[in-house]
Amino acid sequence: MPEQPDRIPDPSGGPSAPDGSDTTADATGASTSEPGGEAERRRRRARFLRELTEARELRDRVQPRRAKAARLRHAMRMRTFRW
Incomplete structure (x- = not known):
């Protein structure tokens, strides 16, 4: 299994990006x-x-074959769904 890059600890205590770039988000998520x-x-x-x-x-x-099975499963779910 490939190793994950070490995360650099964020001074605020929250998770940080693996490359160390510090992007903060406001209340809206932007x-x-x-x-x-x-x-x-x-x-x-x-x-x-x-x-x-x-x-x-x-x-x-x-x-x-897998696609057909997925279509059939989806159709069955839609038929049994109650509005």
């Missing part, structure tokens, strides 16, 4: 170290969701 923190977070989230969708599509193409 990073206060940069003014466009919310916009950057949304861009990173959108990129992550696009890559996740692409990875799922690739997995469905290379494992069609």
Whole structure:
């Protein structure tokens, strides 16, 4: 198993980033170290969701039996769901 990088202790006692970069967040969750923190977070989230969708599509193409089983399970869940 590959080793995880050692975390540098944060002076405030909370968790810190592995590379030692200190990013603080305010009550809304936006990073206060940069003014466009919310916009950057949304861009990173959108990129992550696009890559996740692409990875799922690739997995469905290379494992069609598993994809079919997943579709059937999802259909069964939706049929038994009560509104």
